[in-house]
Amino acid sequence: SNGNQTQDEDIADNDGLKAAFYAYQKWAKNNVTVDKKLPGLTQYSSEQMFFIHFAHIWCTRISISRAFNMILTDVHSLEHFRIIGSTSNFDEFDRVFRCKLSQRNS
Known part of the structure; x- marks a missing residue:
């Protein structure tokens, strides 16, 4: 895909990921006891x-x-x-996975 052809959808993907993440954070803050860790995946944060x-x-x-x-x-x-x-355009991804500038997923 060329950038001009996909630009609108790429922007929508970026914005959608951000909106979903912030909504999840809000939900998780209000539902601390509901968000359980899955067996075999306990090394990952919510x-x-x-x-x-x-x-x-x-x-x-x-x-x-x-x-x-x-x-x-x-x-x-x-x-x-x-x-x-979507993830390389979102600083929260870097924070969550503790990425350094030199390790960015871009």
Whole structure:
């Protein structure tokens, strides 16, 4: 996908992730006893699990021909880049995963 073709949807992805994260933080603050850790994932904070889930919902396997077609015609970036773009444009991701400037996921 070229940037001009996907720009509006990329911005929507960025804004959607931010809105969802801030809504989750508000919910979590008011529901401390409800937000339990999952077995096998206890090493992750609730905020880290939010971002892990965000990435997981975009997990896909597509053929090279479908990817090529999407790049040429789709208004959305490929799923992999939707994850990278949204998280690399969000400072809260860096804070939650304690990323240093040199480690940014961009």
